[in-house]
Amino acid sequence: MPILYHELSRQFHLYNDEVSYIIGVLENGQMENLYYGARIRDRESFAHLHKESYVPMGAYACPEPSTLSLQHTRQEYPSFGTGDFRYPAYEVLQKNGSIVMEPKLVSHAIFAGKKKLEPLPATYVEKDTEADSLELTLEDALTGLRIVLSYTIYNALPVITRSVRFENGGKEKLVLKKAMSVNVDLPDGDFEMLHLTGAWSRERFVRMRPLDEGVQGIYSMCGCSSAEHNPFLALKRPDATEAAGEVYGFSFVYSGNFVGQVEVSTHDAARVMMGIHPHLFSWPLEPGEGFQTPEAVMVYSASGMNHMSQVYHELYRTRLCRGVWRDRVRPVLLNNWEATLMDFDEEKILRIAEKGRDVGVELFVLDDGWFGARNDDHAGLGDWVVNTKKLPDGITGLAKKVEAMGLKFGLWIEPEMVNKDSDLYRAHPDWIFSAPGRFDCPSRNQHVLDFSRPEVVDYIHGMISKVIREASISYIKWDMNRYITACYSAAADAEHQGTIMHRYILGVYDLYTRLTTEFPDILFESCASGGARFDPGMLYFAPQAWTSDDTDANERMRIQYGSSFVYPISSTGAHVSAVPNQQTVRTTPIQTRANVAFFGAFGYELDLNELSEEELAQVREQIVYFKEHRETIQMGTYWRLRSPFEGNQNETAWMTVSPDKREAVVFYGQTLNHPNLGGLRLRLCGLDPAAEYEVVCGEEKSVHFGDELMNVGLILDRFEFYRRGGDFASFLYTLKAI
Numbered sequence: 001m002p003i004l005y006h007e008l009s010r011q012f013h014l015y016n017d018e019v020s021y022i023i024g025v026l027e028n029g030q031m032e033n034l035y036y037g038a039r040i041r042d043r044e045s046f047a048h049l050h051k052e053s054y055v056p057m058g059a060y061a062c063p064e065p066s067t068l069s070l071q072h073t074r075q076e077y078p079s080f081g082t083g084d085f086r087y088p089a090y091e092v093l094q095k096n097g098s099i100v101m102e103p104k105l106v107s108h109a110i111f112a113g114k115k116k117l118e119p120l121p122a123t124y125v126e127k128d129t130e131a132d133s134l135e136l137t138l139e140d141a142l143t144g145l146r147i148v149l150s151y152t153i154y155n156a157l158p159v160i161t162r163s164v165r166f167e168n169g170g171k172e173k174l175v176l177k178k179a180m181s182v183n184v185d186l187p188d189g190d191f192e193m194l195h196l197t198g199a200w201s202r203e204r205f206v207r208m209r210p211l212d213e214g215v216q217g218i219y220s221m222c223g224c225s226s227a228e229h230n231p232f233l234a235l236k237r238p239d240a241t242e243a244a245g246e247v248y249g250f251s252f253v254y255s256g257n258f259v260g261q262v263e264v265s266t267h268d269a270a271r272v273m274m275g276i277h278p279h280l281f282s283w284p285l286e287p288g289e290g291f292q293t294p295e296a297v298m299v300y301s302a303s304g305m306n307h308m309s310q311v312y313h314e315l316y317r318t319r320l321c322r323g324v325w326r327d328r329v330r331p332v333l334l335n336n337w338e339a340t341l342m343d344f345d346e347e348k349i350l351r352i353a354e355k356g357r358d359v360g361v362e363l364f365v366l367d368d369g370w371f372g373a374r375n376d377d378h379a380g381l382g383d384w385v386v387n388t389k390k391l392p393d394g395i396t397g398l399a400k401k402v403e404a405m406g407l408k409f410g411l412w413i414e415p416e417m418v419n420k421d422s423d424l425y426r427a428h429p430d431w432i433f434s435a436p437g438r439f440d441c442p443s444r445n446q447h448v449l450d451f452s453r454p455e456v457v458d459y460i461h462g463m464i465s466k467v468i469r470e471a472s473i474s475y476i477k478w479d480m481n482r483y484i485t486a487c488y489s490a491a492a493d494a495e496h497q498g499t500i501m502h503r504y505i506l507g508v509y510d511l512y513t514r515l516t517t518e519f520p521d522i523l524f525e526s527c528a529s530g531g532a533r534f535d536p537g538m539l540y541f542a543p544q545a546w547t548s549d550d551t552d553a554n555e556r557m558r559i560q561y562g563s564s565f566v567y568p569i570s571s572t573g574a575h576v577s578a579v580p581n582q583q584t585v586r587t588t589p590i591q592t593r594a595n596v597a598f599f600g601a602f603g604y605e606l607d608l609n610e611l612s613e614e615e616l617a618q619v620r621e622q623i624v625y626f627k628e629h630r631e632t633i634q635m636g637t638y639w640r641l642r643s644p645f646e647g648n649q650n651e652t653a654w655m656t657v658s659p660d661k662r663e664a665v666v667f668y669g670q671t672l673n674h675p676n677l678g679g680l681r682l683r684l685c686g687l688d689p690a691a692e693y694e695v696v697c698g699e700e701k702s703v704h705f706g707d708e709l710m711n712v713g714l715i716l717d718r719f720e721f722y723r724r725g726g727d728f729a730s731f732l733y734t735l736k737a738i
């Protein structure tokens with residue numbers, strides 16, 4: 001049981017082979033963090049690790065008669081008003097207006113396995129032997145509020161998950177104003193913060209900055225996790241690299257507003273917290289009521305950032321994603337969006353699908369524009385009834401025809417949205433978020449349906465499940481194309497307006513739960529104007545996400561590289577599209593477009609009928625190659641080798657290795673071609689040092705031992721790139737043990 005409780009010292013030690021996390025009880029009954037880092041040997045007491053540099057100044061007040069200065073103590077779940085003047089992890093407003101609390105540990109429970117957090121998404125175990133859990137219950141005697149801090153440590157991965165439950169066990173109403181899912185006080189601030197920022201079409205670019213005194217953080221107040229900041233941050237030691245050094249990852253299993261921040265005190269302690277953004281959040285708790293925060297997932301790596309990412313990949317791919325598609329390689333798909341936008345009819349669609357079938361595609365996906373009066377983005381959203389002018393035999397008929405070709409059929413939906421020009425809006429104008437008496441705020445000419453209301457979710461569920469039930473549908477792309485403004489619900493009273501942003505997300509999760517339960521064989525892909533809701537919460541329901549509307553291969557090297565810090569390759573939707581690219585007007589070679597898209601849930605998004613015979617032959621070969629290697633690529637171990645965000649920022653390289661290390665695929669891509677450069681030794685990772693590998697790149701073949709490839713490197717002839725590739729050239733190296 002990797003959670004020990006030492007009765008004499010009242011300390012808890014969560015550990016596995018890689019990590020130790022030690023919690024103690026302070027003299028005031030609150031919890032303190034004694035250590036979090038690489039595994040250390042257990043002992044009866046770690047009391048000596050409690051070292052507060054008490055500063056005898058009036059400002060650092062301590063509750064009488066103690067000399068305990070909470071300002072200088074590493075706390076597990078700090079509150080405000082106790083002599084700690086840093087940001088608190090939670091805030092509870094009492095009837096008399098006070099926010100001061102004195103929660104003390106009253107009980108604890110240690111058990112094998114992990115409880116479910118439903119309706120919230122969370123990581124899970126398949127057997128109780130995979131993980132152990134600890135619950136610490138603190139109680140505030142005056143109000144009767146109970147705070148349950150939950151921890152789960154996985155046995156085989158350096159992962160600790162955290163969440164918090166608030167229960168009003170008193171007689172008066174309380175209002176929860178802030179409720180972080182995780183707080184970790186680290187003893188020093190000697191870290192760099194790595195996070196993933198962006199905007200539409202350039203999601204999850206890697207940013208790194210040294211920590212400094214004060215607060216640094218990321219957040220979303222958009223109503224979804226957002227393209228601007230992904231709900232993830234890592235603290236790495238300044239000397240940590242991809243291959244070595246200490247890294248702490250924090251990832252939030254939630255799809256709505258969030259905050260992640262690191263506060264470095266002027267005594268050089270670093271406080272990390274992550275949770276639902278307190279802005280727009282206010283949750284009344286009547287006596288007997290509770291509130292469960294979403295889960296945060298902490299990964300500790302003593303061996304660099306690649307290891308941290310590999311742990312997230314394995315955990316999220318196998319113990320966050322669910323359903324029949326979790327362990328399956330993904331079908332090669334063809335989507336019509338960039339080929340036709342909303343301008344199509346059945347004939348056009350069938351012609352595109354047929355060409356797809358001819359080159360080896362397995363799944364055809366019909367995107368936006370098939371329903372209501374949806375001929376452009378001004379009308380029709382919300383009316384989930386097929387447009388028979390475009391598709392006379394309906395979705396049912398079209399799906400049949402596509403299946404008769406030997407392809408599976410998939411469909412696009414955007415259930416959370418409505419155009420004002422729709423039957424749905426005309427019937428229910430109060431079903432959108434809108435502040436009374438204020439401005440209208442359309443974005444992409446659409447409004448957000450108030451999914452905090454169960455009747456709205458019920459209605460949409462009825463409409464969409466009917467379409468899915470009546471047709472043979474194998475895949476759903478669930479889109480969400482705008483952020484939430486004027487967040488006011490006509491169904492909530494003034495006191496409950498602060499609950500609606502979270503209830504909205506609960507409504508989304510509810511609809512996902514219903515549809516994935518009713519249609520367990522369907523492969524779901526989440527999407528939000530590209531990658532604006534690519535988060536672990538979504539992965540619980542949809543095992544893959546549309547990574548970005550930017551399908552330009554050069555941009556995708558960056559977007560996919562950044563996404564790989566947290567998200568498994570199998571979850572990263574990636575398509576080959578036409579050139580010049582619709583977002584960048586850039587022309588990249590079709591082989592590079594495929595080489596980049598191979599490292600994801602691979603597909604095409606263009607009218608194949610417009611390709612030349614030569615290009616079509618290339619596409620055929622690409623699909624043959626991908627089918628042969630997708631198991632290694634999507635289920636193997638992924639390593640970042642060269643960052644497009646560092647160094648000359650001109651080269652990107654990554655690779656995946658099959659679990660048995662017999663096969664590997666290496667990607668190397670460049671942005672601009674520079675003449676007359678020196679050679680490049682690209683050191684590979686994760687191979688069997690003693691195995692002899694045949695390395696194939698195009699027509700070229702050579703044989704090398706794994707240790708040579710990892711220590712000397714793969715010798716890349718840059719001059720050859722110059723000759724063969726030009727700008728945006730890329731190369732794939734396929735390794736097979738012989």
Ligand code: GLA
Binds near residue numbers: 367479527529530548
């Ligand atoms: C979003 C998606 C695209 C496409 C369009 C359809 O932008 O990211 O892939 O589905 O919507 O309107």
